[in-house]
Amino acid sequence: MLAMNYRGPFRVRASEKPDPVILHPEDAIIKVTRSCICGSDLHLYHGLVPDTRVGMTFGHEFMGTVVDIGSDVHKLKVGDTVLVPFNIACGKCAFCKQELYGNCHESNSQATAVGGIFGYSHTAGGYDGGQAEYVRVPYADVGPTVIPEGMDPDDALLLTDVVPTGYQAAEMGGIKPGDTVVVFGAGPVGIMAAKCAWLFGAARVIVIDHLEYRLEFVRNYANCEAYNFGSLEDPVLFLKKTTDWFGADVCIDAVGGDAAGNAMQTLTGRKLLLQAGSATALHWAINSVKKGGIVSIVGVYGPTDNLIPIGNVVNKGITIRANQASVKRLLPRLIDHIMAGRLDPKAIITHRFPLEEIAEAYHMFSAKLDNCIKPVLVMSAK
Amino acid sequence: MEDNKDYQQISGWGIDADPEDEPNYPIKKYTGDDHNRSNWERPQLQVQDVEILKSNERPSLSAVFGTASPPTGLSGVIRRHAFKYSENSYGHWLPLLLADRINVVEGIIEDLSEGVIPNIFAERGWKADFKYNKGALAKKVLIRAAVLGVIVICLSKKKKRKSFFG
Ligand SMILES: NC(=O)c1ccc[n+]([C@@H]2O[C@H](COP(=O)([O-])OP(=O)(O)OC[C@H]3O[C@@H](n4cnc5c(N)ncnc54)[C@H](O)[C@@H]3O)[C@@H](O)[C@H]2O)c1
Ligand SMILES: [Zn+2]
Ligand SMILES: [Zn+2]
Numbered sequence: 001m002l003a004m005n006y007r008g009p010f011r012v013r014a015s016e017k018p019d020p021v022i023l024h025p026e027d028a029i030i031k032v033t034r035s036c037i038c039g040s041d042l043h044l045y046h047g048l049v050p051d052t053r054v055g056m057t058f059g060h061e062f063m064g065t066v067v068d069i070g071s072d073v074h075k076l077k078v079g080d081t082v083l084v085p086f087n088i089a090c091g092k093c094a095f096c097k098q099e100l101y102g103n104c105h106e107s108n109s110q111a112t113a114v115g116g117i118f119g120y121s122h123t124a125g126g127y128d129g130g131q132a133e134y135v136r137v138p139y140a141d142v143g144p145t146v147i148p149e150g151m152d153p154d155d156a157l158l159l160t161d162v163v164p165t166g167y168q169a170a171e172m173g174g175i176k177p178g179d180t181v182v183v184f185g186a187g188p189v190g191i192m193a194a195k196c197a198w199l200f201g202a203a204r205v206i207v208i209d210h211l212e213y214r215l216e217f218v219r220n221y222a223n224c225e226a227y228n229f230g231s232l233e234d235p236v237l238f239l240k241k242t243t244d245w246f247g248a249d250v251c252i253d254a255v256g257g258d259a260a261g262n263a264m265q266t267l268t269g270r271k272l273l274l275q276a277g278s279a280t281a282l283h284w285a286i287n288s289v290k291k292g293g294i295v296s297i298v299g300v301y302g303p304t305d306n307l308i309p310i311g312n313v314v315n316k317g318i319t320i321r322a323n324q325a326s327v328k329r330l331l332p333r334l335i336d337h338i339m340a341g342r343l344d345p346k347a348i349i350t351h352r353f354p355l356e357e358i359a360e361a362y363h364m365f366s367a368k369l370d371n372c373i374k375p376v377l378v379m380s381a382k
Numbered sequence: 383m384e385d386n387k388d389y390q391q392i393s394g395w396g397i398d399a400d401p402e403d404e405p406n407y408p409i410k411k412y413t414g415d416d417h418n419r420s421n422w423e424r425p426q427l428q429v430q431d432v433e434i435l436k437s438n439e440r441p442s443l444s445a446v447f448g449t450a451s452p453p454t455g456l457s458g459v460i461r462r463h464a465f466k467y468s469e470n471s472y473g474h475w476l477p478l479l480l481a482d483r484i485n486v487v488e489g490i491i492e493d494l495s496e497g498v499i500p501n502i503f504a505e506r507g508w509k510a511d512f513k514y515n516k517g518a519l520a521k522k523v524l525i526r527a528a529v530l531g532v533i534v535i536c537l538s539k540k541k542k543r544k545s546f547f548g
Contacts, residue, residue, distance in 0.1 A: 055451045092424070094418065097413050109444045171407055326408075
């Protein structure tokens, strides 16, 4: 089969690989029809995540058709069209039972701090991912979900990660009706978080980024205010001023370790790898939230350390909530929102590529060329 | 602050608001199972037929695991060493980052040994630059040409000096 093949930081290609096979009775093999590139993939692509091995296939946001199932798969059958949550979850361990599907203890041998994720380095389990014609999907009765009749495949595709992650970012913020919510990052995740903040009753939603085209998009798409930190001398001071010198009720970090905006953080976090990515957005989030406020983190950082003002977390009495999104937990509610027209995820898709053009797709998304927001790989129908 | 309530017209506004929703996710669905520790009924165990490096913070492999890119070569030796240290230790993560970089060179050697000359320009997706970012592409090419130029000049100077003194 044809599959994305990682060759090193900033270098990927599509090449032939053996087809995946069933390795466990609860496995299924999915023939991929569409697959996204995610901001999380960029952390791998930029070489920030330890144990990202050459030859791996990335991709954790995909949908497709079931072509083979193991002997212990009962809910799925060959021919089903499914969306596959990015978390690999057993459904049985103590964490899965608490619906912490992003924290499963039976899907990752190589690190205990994170559950298994498709195509996300060996630190997240060493699984080849879905930027390929076929992919092995473990615990097929737990995660994969048959796409509801009448749902647009692009909407289904974005339910594998971006929509639940944005929603959970808002949910973890514990937004109360009337709250002012600040979202750092106007990528796919930040855009969804801003959109979802309203569902929880926010009275004011502010998005911060430095890419004008994304700010423009989110302003219209999520009916929010959007500001360019490149033209604000000090984003924290700006946010304090605009909240009556109080601070936001909730701040959401939807940026993660590839953050720009602070030369020291960029140098130590992204160039020298002395930190697990640059923590600029998280730093701003902590300093712009009100005393007693909540910082919700969905931006991804590596497994070592980051420089954040933890003293301010203490002195301000901030609650920090964070996690990988628990996709399966949120699917029923989000399917509802999409079918009712309250959410329209597919509108964020800006680019489509065949798998053969994977290198251009990555570069374009990473360098934010041609006003790229969300790129999708569309597999040829052979 | 704006005090108009227009936002309440946004489709779905407030539909998921639940002031009683505390504690919030991720502590919301606490079941008490934690106190049984790791004694859940485990899924059937995947048969191990490739080398899997296991975090020393767990007693055994997870019931399923990925089998992509098993450790090989020098990077593999370093990775095996790294897994002697816990996830709490730099001894674990820094060698892994080093192994990742060495692995890139191994990848190029592997390509060459299979008769493939990696097309690094194509792999870096510069075609997209050609389409959408001609300025940056020109800059990259110029910078690389300049660096190459300087190296050539230095090398040729060194040679001359050598011949002068030698
Ligand atoms: N927790 C999860 O389950 C989960 C799931 C998906 C993605 N993520 C993470 O969410 C983050 C965003 O993903 P994405 O797909 O939207 O990525 P993206 O790269 O498209 O977007 C990130 C945005 O942040 C902006 N940015 C950079 N520095 C900033 C700063 N200091 N302040 C504000 N904005 C800044 C960038 O310009 C960009 O628009 C990534 O870290 C990704 O790994 C987490
Ligand atoms: Zn993702
Ligand atoms: Zn589990």
